[in-house]
Amino acid sequence: xxxxxxxxxxxxxxxxxxxxxxxxxxxxxxxxxxxxxxxxxxxxxxxxxxxxxxxxxxxxxxxxxxxxxxxxxxxxxxxxxxxxxxxxxxxxxxxxxxxxxxxxxxxxxxxxxxxxxxxxxxxxxxxxxxxxxxxxxxxxxxxxxxxxxxxxxxxxxxxxxxxxxxxxxxxxxxxxxxxxxxxxxxxxxxxxxxxxxxxxxxxxxxxxxxxxxxxxxxxxxxxxxxxxxxxxxxxxxxxxxxxxxxxxxxxxxxxxxxxxxxxxxxxxxxxxxxxxxxxxxxxxxxxxxxxxxxxxxxxxxxxxxxxxxxxxxxxxxxxxxxxxxxxxxxxxxxxxxxxxxxxxxxxxxxxxxxxxxxxxxxxxxxxxxxxxxxxxxxxxxxxxxxxxxxxxxxxxxxxxxxxxxxxxxxxxxxxxxxxxxxxxxxxxxxxxxxxxxxxxxxxxxxxxxx
Amino acid sequence: xxxxxxxxxxxxxxxxxxxxxxxxxxxxxxxxxxxxxxxxxxxxxxxxxxxxxxxxxxxxxxxxxxxxxxxxxxxxxxxxxxxxxxxxxxxxxxxxxxxxxxxxxxxxxxxxxxxxxxxxxxxxxxxxxxxxxxxxxxxxxxxxxxxxxxxxxxxxxxxxxxxxxxxxxxxxxxxxxxxxxxxxxxxxxxxxxxxxxxxxxxxxxxxxxxxxxxxxxxxxxxxxxxxxxxxxxxxxxxxxxxxxxxxxxxxxxxxxxxxxxxxxxxxxxxxxxxxxxxxxxxxxxxxxxxxxxxxxxxxxxxxxxxxxxxxxxxxxxxxxxxxxxxxxxxxxxxxxxxxxxxxxxxxxxxxxxxxxxxxxxxxxxxxxxxxxxxxxxxxxxxxxxxxxxxxxxxxxxxxxxxxxxxxxxxxxxxxxxxxxxxxxxxxxxxxxxxxxxxx
Numbered sequence: 001x002x003x004x005x006x007x008x009x010x011x012x013x014x015x016x017x018x019x020x021x022x023x024x025x026x027x028x029x030x031x032x033x034x035x036x037x038x039x040x041x042x043x044x045x046x047x048x049x050x051x052x053x054x055x056x057x058x059x060x061x062x063x064x065x066x067x068x069x070x071x072x073x074x075x076x077x078x079x080x081x082x083x084x085x086x087x088x089x090x091x092x093x094x095x096x097x098x099x100x101x102x103x104x105x106x107x108x109x110x111x112x113x114x115x116x117x118x119x120x121x122x123x124x125x126x127x128x129x130x131x132x133x134x135x136x137x138x139x140x141x142x143x144x145x146x147x148x149x150x151x152x153x154x155x156x157x158x159x160x161x162x163x164x165x166x167x168x169x170x171x172x173x174x175x176x177x178x179x180x181x182x183x184x185x186x187x188x189x190x191x192x193x194x195x196x197x198x199x200x201x202x203x204x205x206x207x208x209x210x211x212x213x214x215x216x217x218x219x220x221x222x223x224x225x226x227x228x229x230x231x232x233x234x235x236x237x238x239x240x241x242x243x244x245x246x247x248x249x250x251x252x253x254x255x256x257x258x259x260x261x262x263x264x265x266x267x268x269x270x271x272x273x274x275x276x277x278x279x280x281x282x283x284x285x286x287x288x289x290x291x292x293x294x295x296x297x298x299x300x301x302x303x304x305x306x307x308x309x310x311x312x313x314x315x316x317x318x319x320x321x322x323x324x325x326x327x328x329x330x331x332x333x334x335x336x337x338x339x340x341x342x343x344x345x346x347x348x349x350x351x352x353x354x355x356x357x358x359x360x361x362x363x364x365x366x367x368x369x370x371x372x373x374x375x376x377x378x379x380x381x382x383x384x385x386x387x388x389x390x391x392x393x394x395x396x397x398x399x400x401x402x403x404x405x406x407x408x409x410x411x412x413x414x415x416x417x418x419x420x421x422x423x424x425x426x427x428x429x430x431x432x433x434x435x436x437x438x439x440x441x442x443x444x445x446x447x448x449x450x
Numbered sequence: 451x452x453x454x455x456x457x458x459x460x461x462x463x464x465x466x467x468x469x470x471x472x473x474x475x476x477x478x479x480x481x482x483x484x485x486x487x488x489x490x491x492x493x494x495x496x497x498x499x500x501x502x503x504x505x506x507x508x509x510x511x512x513x514x515x516x517x518x519x520x521x522x523x524x525x526x527x528x529x530x531x532x533x534x535x536x537x538x539x540x541x542x543x544x545x546x547x548x549x550x551x552x553x554x555x556x557x558x559x560x561x562x563x564x565x566x567x568x569x570x571x572x573x574x575x576x577x578x579x580x581x582x583x584x585x586x587x588x589x590x591x592x593x594x595x596x597x598x599x600x601x602x603x604x605x606x607x608x609x610x611x612x613x614x615x616x617x618x619x620x621x622x623x624x625x626x627x628x629x630x631x632x633x634x635x636x637x638x639x640x641x642x643x644x645x646x647x648x649x650x651x652x653x654x655x656x657x658x659x660x661x662x663x664x665x666x667x668x669x670x671x672x673x674x675x676x677x678x679x680x681x682x683x684x685x686x687x688x689x690x691x692x693x694x695x696x697x698x699x700x701x702x703x704x705x706x707x708x709x710x711x712x713x714x715x716x717x718x719x720x721x722x723x724x725x726x727x728x729x730x731x732x733x734x735x736x737x738x739x740x741x742x743x744x745x746x747x748x749x750x751x752x753x754x755x756x757x758x759x760x761x762x763x764x765x766x767x768x769x770x771x772x773x774x775x776x777x778x779x780x781x782x783x784x785x786x787x788x789x790x791x792x793x794x795x796x797x798x799x800x801x802x803x804x805x806x807x808x809x810x811x812x813x814x815x816x817x818x819x820x821x822x823x824x825x826x827x828x829x830x831x832x833x834x835x836x837x838x839x840x841x842x843x844x845x846x847x848x849x850x851x852x853x854x855x856x857x858x859x860x861x862x863x864x865x866x867x868x869x870x871x872x873x874x875x876x877x878x879x880x881x882x883x884x885x886x887x888x889x
Contacts, residue, residue: 025772028528038528040521041772043511045492059489062511066491069694077487080560108486132687139553168689168817171722175689175818216657216846216887244618247480249578251618330488367824367869368808369758371619372842396822398844429767448822448887449843 002064002151003145006046009067010149013075015087016051017148018067019285021045021327026139028110030117031132032125038110038144045327051075056082056309060328088311088318090152090288097156097282101186104141105161108188113137116191117163120198124167127202127210133168137163137191140431142326144285152287156301157238158187160278160432164420165198169205176208176393178362181420184278184434190419208379211391216449220357221442222350223398225416227360227377232268232340233423234366234373235404237435240270240295240303241321241333241425244370251370252314257301262405264299265343272320272336272444278421279337279434288320290336296405307333325428332425337434343411347439351411352386356443359383360395363418376398395447404442412439454513456591461519464500466594468724468763469493469513470771472586475556477563479581484563487556494771496763500533501526506755509772533884535747539730544712546719548630552587552804553607559583563635566611567649569639574863577643582610590720598726607631607718613646621649621790621839622827623807625667625865627872629714637702641846645806645829651838654832655888657749661802661857662845662884663795663831666864669876671811674766674781674868675819676707680734681777682743682753690815691850695740701853703738704787709874711759714869717865718780718874722759725775729759735853737787742778766812782866786859794881795860797834803886804829804836804878805845811869822846844887855882 006018022044029037048070049058059070059076105113117135124133138160146154162183169176180201184191223231238244245252262268272281274288279288286308293303309320310333322331351359362378376396382389417436422429458465473839474490495510499522506526508836510518532879556561563581570577584606585675591601609626611634620643664672684690692700701707713719722728725747733741744760745753761775796804805826814820829836856879863875 018666027772034530035528037507037774038525039507039509039772039774040524041509042515042517042521043509043771045511055484056486057488060492062492067650073489076558080487080556081484110524110528131689151637154582170689173691175815177815177817216844216885242764246485248614248618249481250614250616254617254619298729317872328490330486365810365813367811367813369620369809369826371615371617372809372824372826374810374813374844376822394822395848396810396819396824396844398810398824398842400842424767424870446842446844446887448824449885 003147005064006067006145006147009071010147012086012149014050014052015080015149016071017073018046018048018183019144019146019327020064021142021144024141026110026252028114028117028137030121032119033122035114038114039299046070047324047327048074050078051085051087052078054085071139073341075076085149087308088314090308090318093287094149094153099157099186101159101160103188105188106141111434120165120194123198124165124202127199127206129169129171129206130167130202131175131394132168135163135165143412146190146285146287148287154283154287154389156283160184160421161188162419163191167205167210170298171209174209177284178205179364184421185276189353203223204379208393211379211393213394213449214392214449217393218444220354220446221445222342222354222359223392223437223442224361224384225437225439226341226363226418227438229418230363230366232437233338233435234337234368234375235399235401236268237335237338239366239370240305240333240402242304242306242314243333245310245314255301257303259301260299261301262296262299263408264298264410265411266294266296266405267341268338269294269341270305270336270338274337276430277337277417277434279335281336281432284320284322284323285331286322288318293319304333305333307331323430325430327431329428332428334425334430335423335433337417339415339417339436340411340438340440342413342415342438345410345412350412350439350441351388353385353408353410354383355385357383358392359388371401372398373401394449396446398446404445408440409443414438451513451592451593454516457500457516457658458497458519459595461523461881462499462501464533464536464595466498466592466726468496469588469591474557475585477559477583479563479567480580482567484560486764487686487716490615497522498534499523503531503533505532505534507774509599517707536596536598537726538596538598539728541600541721544719544721545546545714546602546604546731547628548605548715550631551585551607554585559585566634569636570635570643573639574643576869577646579611579613584608590686592726594726599632600722600726602721604720605629609634609879611642613642615649622646623815625867625872627717627865628715628854629719639763645807648829649827649839650835653838655803655843656839657832657888659883661882662881662885662886663801663802663804663880664803665806665878666876667867668805669879670866670868670873671821671823672849673866673873674683674811675816675821677779677873678816679819679872680743682745682749682755683777684817685743686749686752690825691819692740698740700740700850701735701738702856705735705853705856706785707735708733708783709744709758709760709779709781710783713781713783717872723761723775725761727757727761729780732758734828746777766868777872784876784879789859789877790859792878795858795878796831799831799834802831803840804831808846818842819849821849840888842889846885846887852884856880857882
């Protein structure tokens with residue numbers, strides 16, 4: 001991509017940047033043994049920003065030659081905003097980031113991708129009482145150029161691919177649904193030899209038909225790594241995104257660094273620099289290198305995720321977490337790979353130490369308002385006197401930030417990251433957002449039910 | 451458009467070319483000051499074709515990108531042997547374009563945002579909301595090989611307000627959304643502030659079964675489940691609980707639910723859907739009886755029903771050019787027999803919950819109608835009055851049981867919220883005996 005016009009579009013007035021990207025997505029969708037959709041999408045566009053007043057003016061556009069106009073519009077918008085906002089300083093970077101995946105998905109034919117997906121869906125559908133097995137292969141490759149009028153010029157390739165499945169079982173009028181995911185990185189490697197996992201998940205989906213619906217109430221729960229990852233993403237991760245602090249002075253006090261925020265056994269980290277996960281990247285959409293950040297250390301609030309604007313707002317260090325879904329959107333402060341650090345216990349010890357509780361598996365989406373959060377799981381098992389017993393279904397949990405993080409009392413000694421990325425914020429779904437966790441136990445979580 | 455389509459027809463057996471020009475402006479006011487102003491001018495091109503007995507699709511962001519044709523043909527090679535049916539049905543105009551919205555300058559949008567802030571300050575200087583104003587102008591044009599060649603222009607105007615608690619978290623959210631300009635009134639602001647003040651007294655509620663009012667906004671969570679049930683695609687997949695239920699009573703006989711794509715200045719209104727099928731006013735539930743499903747053109751034959759004009763290029767989480775047309779709401783419109791003014795609805799409750807906003811709309815077993823929602827903004831009602839914000843509360847149930855428990859419906863329509871997007875208009879609805887998990 002020729003960056004000359006982008007560089008020429010930039011002036012000296014205040015701060016100005018442009019990112020331009022060419023996006024190619026390959027999608028294959030399958031239902032049971034039928035292909036529903038194969039598409040290869042090409043999109044191109046840019047996003048300009050200017051800070052010449054009290055806030056950013058920005059403009060999204062498609063054609064490279066519209067970049068000068070987009071910058072002019074951004075400057076005009078920014079000048080409408082009273083004030084004189086500044087950005088936290090960052091090093092000037094000139095760099096080119098090229099991909100080196102172990103198995104490059106772009107070298108695998110659509111035919112092979114389709115056949116693999118069909119094989120897994122047909123396998124799942126073959127399990128008795130499975131009504132529908134739907135699978136999707138996604139591959140998103142982007143070439144981004146970022147330039148600003150401070151001298152930063154980064155050309156960066158990004159790639160993520162994976163398979164996701166939705167498996168539905170049906171018996172009489174009752175249906176149950178589970179999810180499964182492979183990949184979530186720049187390599188195709190994780191997509192092979194998954195027959196056993198597919199069959200196991202299909203069988204769990206059928207077993208859920210015989211499970212009893214959960215009765216609403218408070219439970220001690222052990223979360224698997226998927227549910228634990230979703231939990232920390234919703235319960236705390238979003239609140240650690242410092243653009244929340246732009247909204248409220250009161251929140252700055254509520255979120256003061258150094259406050260005891262959680263049980264002393266809890267450590268939470270966000271690291272975009274770990275390779276091979278959905279939220280892995282080198283530079284964010286402000287040209288800042290993503291930095292490993294301790295958010296909670298021994299239960300104490302120690303850090304948060306920043307853009308240049310938010311870091312300047314509270315006088316903290318930039319962490320390189322400003323990212324946008326694509327050129328149509330402003331960069332927002334987003335998590336990279338957030339995870340809970342490992343603890344001292346084994347899974348078996350945790351089950352044995354639980355007299356009356358639930359073991360919950362498989363994430364099924366969540367949401368937060370900051371203070372309160374909710375997340376759904378695919379199913380669970382009753383734990384009675386230290387043993388895993390019967391299955392239960394229809395489980396949605398809810399919690400309060402200030403009590404739940406203090407109610408974590410056991411953390412397992414291994415960590416696993418989720419294979420499926422994804423996070424929604426202000427209308428932007430970002431698939432390149434990862435999370436993970438060891439098994440963990442939380443006392444007295446509220447579960448909805450009839 | 452014409453040139454590209456000609457080239458498409460030279461290589462394909464049948465085709466549909468879709469073009470959307472979008473102009474958007476967004477003003478954000480946070481913490482009492484303007485935070486940002488964003489502009490947006492983009493183009494999306496989508497092509498669907500038939501070639502050698504198979505269908506294919508592709509998208510681009512420029513009319514000059516002729517690779518869209520070969521990419522659509524490539525896509526068709528992997529599909530099963532089935533073609534798309536392109537039609538040319540007559541289209542009638544719908545009121546969905548407001549010149550006033552289209553002509554708004556950024557200065558006028560900024561002034562409107564500041565006027566809203568001033569309204570709040572005039573009532574209570576302590577309650578300053580975040581204000582978001584979105585203005586959109588869309589030009590949509592579809593041509594197909596059956597001779598369909600129609601276009602429309604459409605405006606959108608959306609105000610989102612969020613007040614914050616003393617700890618800095620979201621307290622009350624209020625939405626105004628239509629295809630025309632709507633001026634937020636002082637009465638609207640007074641009502642938002644009244645709700646906000648009620649959130650300052652935080653109360654616990656014991657687990658049990660209570661009369662529950664879902665606000666019009668919160669009804670979106672329940673209607674997301676109904677949308678899945680009336681989706682003819684789910685009926686054909688045998689995963690809709692409403693399969694074979696046409697003509698049967700599935701809700702209280704005081705409730706009528708339509709999907710009205712022709713609602714005057716409704717934010718989801720337009721003359722035709724994203725496959726070129728004219729939009730309709732479809733009765734889904736009339737006085738409690740299931741009347742229809744929402745049908746895509748592709749399901750017409752299998753169900754022996756006419757397409758309802760509900761195929762849109764969006765999902766619960768996206769509104770992108772690459773989204774394939776699939777069944778979605780245009781404007782769900784909920785109406786009740788003998789509706790009560792909102793205040794009367796609350797007055798009649800001795801002890802119950804008013805659910806104003808929920809989290810978890812997209813989670814749980816949606817196809818089965820199950821819901822288990824965190825009440826992110828809700829109030830305890832005692833002796834007909836709000837006494838405080840309920841904390842750490844969930845409501846749970848199944849809409850196919852709970853729609854039969856609807857007792858009363860209020861009068862004032864609100865925009866139904868569905869995570870990022872919205873799905874129509876509903877007044878507050880009172881349900882008798884909903885399961886509540888509290889302390």
